[in-house]
Structures are given as C-alpha cells and as structure tokens.
Amino acid sequence: MPRFMGFVRMEEGxxxxxxxxxxxxxxxxxxxxxxxxxxxxxxxxxxxxxxxxVVRQGEISRVDGPYAEAKEVVGGWSILQYDSLEEAVADQQSFAELHAKYWPEVTVISTLRQISTGPEAPGD
Structure with missing residues (x-):
C-alpha cells in the first residue's frame, strides 16, 4: 500500500x-x-x-531561526497510506477544501508526495 507525506505550507505569523x-x-x-x-x-x-x-561545498553551518527571508513555512505534516495515487490525490483535495471553507483569508499550500521505499519510481 503506497504511503504519502502531506505538508501544509503558509506564511509565517x-x-x-x-x-x-x-x-x-x-x-x-x-x-x-x-x-x-x-x-x-x-x-x-x-x-x-x-x-x-546547511551543507555547502563540504562545509556545515548552523542557521538558527527565525528566518526573516522565509516567505512560507511548513505548518503541519502527515503520513498517510492509500490503495492508489488517485485516492491519495482526491483525499488531499478534500483536505485543502477544509482550509478553503474554514480559513479562506489565508493562503495555504497543501502538498502531497509519495514516500520512496527504494530506487523505484513512484507508482511501482
């Protein structure tokens, strides 16, 4: 059964x-x-x-928040499992519709990504 990670991104604050x-x-x-x-x-x-x-050219640097340059941040996450990609996409739309209905004044980006279990392509 394919597993997915959902993210909700929005402006901070x-x-x-x-x-x-x-x-x-x-x-x-x-x-x-x-x-x-x-x-x-x-x-x-x-x-x-x-x-x-941050790893850049083999060097590691630590950057503490808050991040003034961040336009949007991840505000929530979920691990989900569905029988198919189509079912996952339809349910993610339902999730987005909750935000549109109950918090319409805020721009929310609801992202769904399939979790990799190895080197195969999504849907394999």
Whole structure:
C-alpha cells in the first residue's frame, strides 16, 4: 500500500486557525485514522526556535531561526497510506477544501508526495 507525506505550507505569523477549522480537522483526521489512512501527523510551531544545518561545498553551518527571508513555512505534516495515487490525490483535495471553507483569508499550500521505499519510481 503506497504511503504519502502531506505538508501544509503558509506564511509565517498568520495567526491561529479558527476553532471551526480545528473541529473540522479533528473529524477529518479521526475518520482517516479509524480507516487506517492516517498513520501520523501534527502541526508545527513557528521558526523562532528552528535550527537548520546547511551543507555547502563540504562545509556545515548552523542557521538558527527565525528566518526573516522565509516567505512560507511548513505548518503541519502527515503520513498517510492509500490503495492508489488517485485516492491519495482526491483525499488531499478534500483536505485543502477544509482550509478553503474554514480559513479562506489565508493562503495555504497543501502538498502531497509519495514516500520512496527504494530506487523505484513512484507508482511501482
């Protein structure tokens, strides 16, 4: 069964999502957890305490947050498993629709990527 990682990206500092979105997400995640689709996931704090290690030309440097140059940050993540890519894409659209309905004033980018289990191509 293919596994996927979902990301939610948005501008940093947009505030706390509305309570209605939290409630809709609780129901959405609960349904998927009980069916075995939702494996794990959660929200992320802002970049104020983030730490990046940058490897450039064999040298490592540490860059502590916050990152003023960041236009958008990952605000949440999930590990999901579906029977097919088509099912995963359709469900990711449903997830995006929750944000459009309950937090329309914020631009949110909902990304879905298949998790690699080896050197094969996605869908193999």
């Amino acid at each position: 947009v505030g706390t999502p509305p309570q209605a979105l939290f409630e809709a997400m609780d129901a959405y995640i609960g349904e998927r957890a009980s069916s075995g689709v939702f494996v794990d996931g959660g929200g992320l704090y802002g970049t104020e305490d983030a730490v990046n290690f």
